[in-house]
Amino acid sequence: MTGRMDLLAHLEAYVATVDEASFSRAADRLGIAQPLLSRRIKTLEAHFGGLLFDRSRRQVATTELGMLLLPYAQDVLDRAERLGQAARSARQAQVRAVGVPAHCAPAALAGVIRAGTEHGITLGVRELPPQERVTGLADGSLTCALVRVAPEQGAFRVPLGLASAPPSDARVPEGAEPQGRRRRALHLEDLRPRRSRATGGERAAALPLLILTEDEVPYAYDRLVRAAARSGLPEGLIRSAGPAATALAETLAGRSMLLCAEPFARQHGATWAPLADASLHRGYDVQGTRRQRGAQDVPDWLVASLAGAAGATSAVPDPRRTGAPGEDAAARLAARG
Known part of the structure; x- marks a missing residue:
């Protein structure tokens, strides 16, 4: 065996075979081919230096060594499961940094944070200049951000x-x-200066x-x-x-x-x-960090919330999009979710 993850896979094969008293049923339970399960059992027996199952009978029987090691194997698997649960909880509790323009209304930013809470995500809102938001996406310090684009090219527009x-x-x-x-x-x-009677017809500055x-x-x-x-x-x-x-x-x-x-x-x-x-006018797209293939887009509820925080009031006319050209961007995006 080459590592701890291999050990977990081999112990799963061992415990499943004990529970099912059958190599074929254990393989079905784990979703693997029976020859692969058999190889894992043999590798584990070689590692421990003894047989775990008596194969001389018609029904698979666990040997004394197999019964002796069983509670330890189960304990290792239980601890690995708890470790995985702790990691999942930590990921869910992790603060996800969101880059927004400076000078957004505090109440609007509070709405973004509240929307995250409602979806089980802790959002940390960071007010940054346009270029720093782009840089934050590139270096991974931001999970997603409002990115400035030309108004005719953005997902939504701020007048x-x-x-x-x-x-x-x-x-x-x-x-x-x-x-x-x-x-x-x-x-x-x-805004051009106009002539004023008070200044003798001279244009005001x-x-x-x-x-x-x-x-x-x-x-x-x-x-x-x-x-x-x-x-x-x-x-x-x-x-x-x-x-x-x-x-x-x-x-x-x-x-x-x-x-x-x-x-x-x-x-x-x-x-x-x-x-x-x-x-x-200002044009914006909501972009997320994509460090690996298959990464999901920013969820629609977050896009809608950020659109509202930025002050978006009208969608960019685009024949590929649904909704009227003057439709409220935040409402339109929220409807998608």
Whole structure:
């Protein structure tokens, strides 16, 4: 015998033969061919230096050595079974790290953790920048993650818009209306400076447009810069937001606008208007770590929960998918589960 796992297989053959008093029935019980079972018994007898069964009779009989060793063999198998159960319990209790965008609402992240608990899985939610989520999947430190993709290619989309100071501030961009009212979609050309009577007809300075780390992925940033240029916005208007707290302070004071999702703006008391250009929205896929062939996809209930936490409100139109193009992504994914 070459190892402990071989020993377990040989002991299983031995105990099953004692219980069944038949080589054929023992082989059927273990789901193996009878010649293989017989070879395991002979190998075990050679290892212990004596016969375990008397084969001279018509019915298989256990020898004295076989009866003497039987309780020890059963004990080894029982301990191996308990060891396996402990390993399964440990795997089920293991915290599975999930990578999500920074600045998700705490209540939404709590919903993700609660969904895991309901399915018997302990989830550890980690708020990370886009590239760190991709790296975490590659090195195995994350079990699954929300991965940024182009909005037209993602499983679901998160509309982006501009957060600004409350509407009492004269510099609120047109279309950014108070919460609860119908909001007109905002075009980037709406942000172009306009002539003001108070300044003798001179154009007022445009407010800086701040972007969070989540939207600094190269393709998204490039799209935004190109769209701003086509809209006639001043060069250099788009800037990195830096720390979120500083960006929010600047935005609520009316000194800038912040590109973000609606839940983030609402959470911090800012006015928000959606961008009309859907190509500037966030696209996401939920991807899992696949270290071996045959690994299962991320379960639908987790995909739906993460979609809600990210603020997904509309599915990407795709003729291969079911459901209307404007259908709520979280509800659609939940229905799949």
